[in-house]
Amino acid sequence: MKNKDLSFNQQCWQLLKKIPKGKVTTYKALANALNTKAYQAVGSAMAANPDLISVPCHRVINSDGRIGKFALGEAKKIELLRSEGIEIKDNKVVDLEHCFFDFS
């Protein structure tokens, strides 16, 4: 986390902001939307987000529906998602396809 992406991160955040409330996406989807395969770089961009409000990185999860990680902690992430109406079970999203947001 020594790198300070800028343009690349901005792209990730822009997509994040596009996600409507009550929906979630995956790092893979973000990377795919950015036309890149550096899934890690996408997640890394979330860590570099300036504000958790402007960049709801809590709406981003693993492709398996797992929570993965969050700046405030996985538990906090789950709480936030639950607050939006998304159900979480065992650190996993319930009905991922149901609340999954596609960037098409």
Next chain:
DNA sequence: TCGAATGACAGCG
């Protein structure tokens, strides 16, 4: 289950 790959940037030789 484990390792390799991917994109971008800072630091160092």
Next chain:
DNA sequence: CGCTGTCATTCGA
């Protein structure tokens, strides 16, 4: 001037 390491992941054998 050029290479390496790191990152909240992902996929394949």
